[in-house]
Amino acid sequence: MKKLVFALLSFVLIANIATAQTKRKSNKGKLDKKSYVCTFLLAGGKDAFQDELKFANGTFICGIMQDDGFKPSAYDAIIDSTADPRTITFTCSATNEKGDDYEWTGTVTGENMVGKATLSNKKGKLKKSYTFDGDLKSTKKKPDSQ
Secondary structure, three states, rough: HOOOOOOOHHHHHHHHHHHOOOEEEEEEOOOOEEEEEEEEEEEEEOOEEEEEEEEEOEEEEEHHHOOOOOOEEEEEEEEOOOOOOOOEEEEEEOOOOOEEEEEEEEEEEEEEEEEEEEEOOOOEEEEEEEEEEEOOOOOOOOOOOO
């Protein structure tokens, strides 16, 4: 019995130490009210285009998702405050009515974002793969020129 109690206490102690050492935590909605204007490249480095990635109310959406029949989908954000500068990594998985899946991963450092998006059909076959990078959309109004 003593061995069992010792083993359980050891496990709890090790788990607490491991958890205490990481400074990452999940923050749903941490990117809310932010938009990023990004340049997308289709796999193979061709067909560059721009799109806006929007985060609001714990959801993520962009034009290429809407073009394929996707609605705003929940995202998860992880903040790494040990990084210098601090980074936020987001992930989003979305499914449309046809059963197609979009998988998104991106990292925000300061006002810059880089990431990858893949679109697969309901059988899991890859349809499209993108890389993207961009910057926080400015909400400041430009001064009137005279």
